[in-house]
Amino acid sequence: MIRARIIAASLAAATLIAAPVLAQGGPIEQRKAMMKSNGGDTKAGADMLKGVTPYDAAKAKAIFTNMHDVASKFGGLFPANSKTGGKTEAAPAIWEKPAEFKAAVAKFEADTGAAMAADLSTKEAFGAQFGKVTANCRSCHESFRVKLD
Ligand code: HEC
Numbered sequence: 001m002i003r004a005r006i007i008a009a010s011l012a013a014a015t016l017i018a019a020p021v022l023a024q025g026g027p028i029e030q031r032k033a034m035m036k037s038n039g040g041d042t043k044a045g046a047d048m049l050k051g052v053t054p055y056d057a058a059k060a061k062a063i064f065t066n067m068h069d070v071a072s073k074f075g076g077l078f079p080a081n082s083k084t085g086g087k088t089e090a091a092p093a094i095w096e097k098p099a100e101f102k103a104a105v106a107k108f109e110a111d112t113g114a115a116m117a118a119d120l121s122t123k124e125a126f127g128a129q130f131g132k133v134t135a136n137c138r139s140c141h142e143s144f145r146v147k148l149d
Pocket of ligand 1: 035
């Protein structure tokens, strides 16, 4: 009984500690963090293709899996109150053309999903998938990202 109360008390304390951390990570910070992860994964993939690092099929799959995870969450991080602030580079087009933005996110999700499931046993096979996946970066940024300097 006492033990149960101690566990309950420590769980409550953990919740109190966790809450402010979650509140700090608003949608702008979250979407930037996801895109930074995309950037890191793209660099890791390009390095393998260039031979800077040795080709590793498990790493290749992890790159697409991470991106697919980003794709599945990214579209939900654009509430109306996040159009400005936090040095966001989100373009007004996201809110002006929501169906087109949704389609761009869905395409990224579909292409990363296909890449995850594809044969990645060779660097050449990975390169073909990587090309299709990273075409999404450029096309979405052209329409839906404004670069701040
Ligand atoms: C469906 C649209 C979409 C796709 C696909 C997409 N991005 Fe982005 N990206 C954005 C938007 C929108 C922003 C601006 C987010 C903000 O600042 O609020 C952004 C921002 C970024 C940033 C800057 C993050 C920062 O620190 O502020 C990087 C880096 C980036 N994207 C890399 C990538 C890479 C690499 C890919 C492909 C693997 C990719 N993105 C695919 C929409 C997309």
